[in-house]
Amino acid sequence: MTPEETWWEATRDQLLLLQFCPACRRYQHYPRFVCTGCGGHDLEFRAAAGTGVIGSFTVVHRAETPYILGRVRLTEGPVLLTHLVDLPDPHCDLPVRLAWRAQPGGRHLPVFRSADDGL
Amino acid sequence: MSVAIVGAAECDLGQTGKSVLELQTQAVTRALADAGIPLSEVDGIATNGISRFSATQLADYLGLQPSWSDSSFAGGAVFEMYVARAAQAIDAGQCRTVVISFASNQRSARSRKLAGVVEEGTPEAAFEAPYQPLYPISYYAMTAQRYLHTYGLTRADLASVAVAARARAQLNPAAWTYGKGPLTVDDVLAAPMISTPLGALDCCLVTDGGGAIVLTSAARARHLPQTPVKVLGYGEALTHTGMATAPDLLHTGAGAAAARAFSQAALGPADIDVVQLYDSFTISVPLGLEALGFAKPGEGLHATIPHNTGGGGLAYCHPGQFGVLLLVEAVRQLRGDSGARTALVHGTGGIFSSHATVILGVDR
Numbered sequence: 001m002t003p004e005e006t007w008w009e010a011t012r013d014q015l016l017l018l019q020f021c022p023a024c025r026r027y028q029h030y031p032r033f034v035c036t037g038c039g040g041h042d043l044e045f046r047a048a049a050g051t052g053v054i055g056s057f058t059v060v061h062r063a064e065t066p067y068i069l070g071r072v073r074l075t076e077g078p079v080l081l082t083h084l085v086d087l088p089d090p091h092c093d094l095p096v097r098l099a100w101r102a103q104p105g106g107r108h109l110p111v112f113r114s115a116d117d118g119l
Numbered sequence: 120m121s122v123a124i125v126g127a128a129e130c131d132l133g134q135t136g137k138s139v140l141e142l143q144t145q146a147v148t149r150a151l152a153d154a155g156i157p158l159s160e161v162d163g164i165a166t167n168g169i170s171r172f173s174a175t176q177l178a179d180y181l182g183l184q185p186s187w188s189d190s191s192f193a194g195g196a197v198f199e200m201y202v203a204r205a206a207q208a209i210d211a212g213q214c215r216t217v218v219i220s221f222a223s224n225q226r227s228a229r230s231r232k233l234a235g236v237v238e239e240g241t242p243e244a245a246f247e248a249p250y251q252p253l254y255p256i257s258y259y260a261m262t263a264q265r266y267l268h269t270y271g272l273t274r275a276d277l278a279s280v281a282v283a284a285r286a287r288a289q290l291n292p293a294a295w296t297y298g299k300g301p302l303t304v305d306d307v308l309a310a311p312m313i314s315t316p317l318g319a320l321d322c323c324l325v326t327d328g329g330g331a332i333v334l335t336s337a338a339r340a341r342h343l344p345q346t347p348v349k350v351l352g353y354g355e356a357l358t359h360t361g362m363a364t365a366p367d368l369l370h371t372g373a374g375a376a377a378a379r380a381f382s383q384a385a386l387g388p389a390d391i392d393v394v395q396l397y398d399s400f401t402i403s404v405p406l407g408l409e410a411l412g413f414a415k416p417g418e419g420l421h422a423t424i425p426h427n428t429g430g431g432g433l434a435y436c437h438p439g440q441f442g443v444l445l446l447v448e449a450v451r452q453l454r455g456d457s458g459a460r461t462a463l464v465h466g467t468g469g470i471f472s473s474h475a476t477v478i479l480g481v482d483r
Contacts, residue, residue: 058257
């Protein structure tokens with residue numbers, strides 16, 4: 001499997017994987033064949049904690065129901081482009097946590113919701 | 120470096136109903152007429168946006184067999200990169216007369232799509248497309264959101280950029296918005312929302328248009344009709360294609376590109392008289408002026424350096440890749456009676472993906 005396929009397969013179990021480089025102790029996303037920190041190839045996958053903060057966001061008004069596109073900086077360091085859900089008042093620097101949206105075929109798409117919504 | 124821009128021109132702008140090659144031909148032949156150089160003397164071509172073999176295609180259409188060409192693609196910044204490559208090629212003796220050109224009929228052809236293009240097989244297609252970002256608008260929108268948040272500003276503050284661009288375009292008869300009257304902050308805020316905080320009037324125009332510039336050696340330029348506009352320095356920076364790659368949305372490649380150009384020219388921001396920077400969206404202007412050294416971080420909306428004098432992509436013309444028209448306007452400013460002796464041109468491509476700065480000057 002390519003790193004990309006491994007990553008998507010893990011979403012069937014609602015696992016958000018990040019590539020980790022043991023040589024330079026660094027996480028990266030999206031998964032690829034090289035460590036962008038040291039140029040090494042011996043990368044492993046580790047499950048992300050699923051916590052982060054909103055770096056920025058935009059409410060996209062193209063569809064009938066607007067959706068919130070966000071850049072979430074994970075606790076491990078990498079930034080993900082994602083959707084922010086169940087978030088009536090999004091703002092930059094708000095803590096968020098991982099949630100999942102089912103996709104056709106059994107895969108899931110990682111999205112993020114408020115870290116302190118009590119759910 | 121001993122290369123100068125000796126000709127510059129626009130093709131027809133706006134909604135032309137013309138083909139790309141007709142507009143390209145207008146741009147090239149008008150710029151050559153401006154330079155006083157016959158078509159047959161062109162031995163270098165840099166262009167894109169025509170076909171897969173853009174420079175070769177244009178050479179075929181114009182009946183030329185150039186000894187140097189460049190069809191690099193890096194979005195709207197590439198024309199500033201072409202200036203660097205052309206200067207090197209002329210200095211190296213690979214060619215003598217280069218035309219850099221671009222034209223698009225995107226408004227007439229209705230070829231622009233709000234969501235943009237997703238290229239299969241890229242990491243963006245796999246990891247970003249499922250979230251349906253508008254490309255490129257949503258990236259600039261997230262940058263604007265972060266900018267307003269960081270500096271405690273509002274959409275109304277950003278709207279002032281569109282208002283100022285419209286005002287400048289009222290002095291430029293070639294501008295798409297010429298004669299349409301002034302814009303108010305309330306107009307900008309009331310425009311349809313696209314991707315918060317950017318509404319329709321925070322976005323550049325969608326028009327046909329293009330232009331061309333002609334370069335040759337500074338030694339030859341002295342014998343040509345126009346005041347030679349010398350290439351004093353250039354610099355580039357590529358930073359990302361993905362919307363999640365840049366660690367900090369407010370730190371673009373513009374600073375690195377400009378630093379390289381300033382270093383080569385042995386000049387600094389205080390030495391520049393006029394700036395042409397790629398105003399794809401309102402946020403691009405304050406953030407760009409700050410990165411280029413014309414304002415402190417967070418103070419770009421109050422920068423006093425004259426910029427985007429023709430109205431820019433927001434109010435004059437935006438044919439998809441605006442970089443060539445930034446060069447045309449810089450040449451006009453340096454030849455004109457504004458008294459400007461130095462100009463900085465900064466092109467940006469994609470989602471702040473590619474950056475290229477050119478510093479130009481005239482002897483007055």
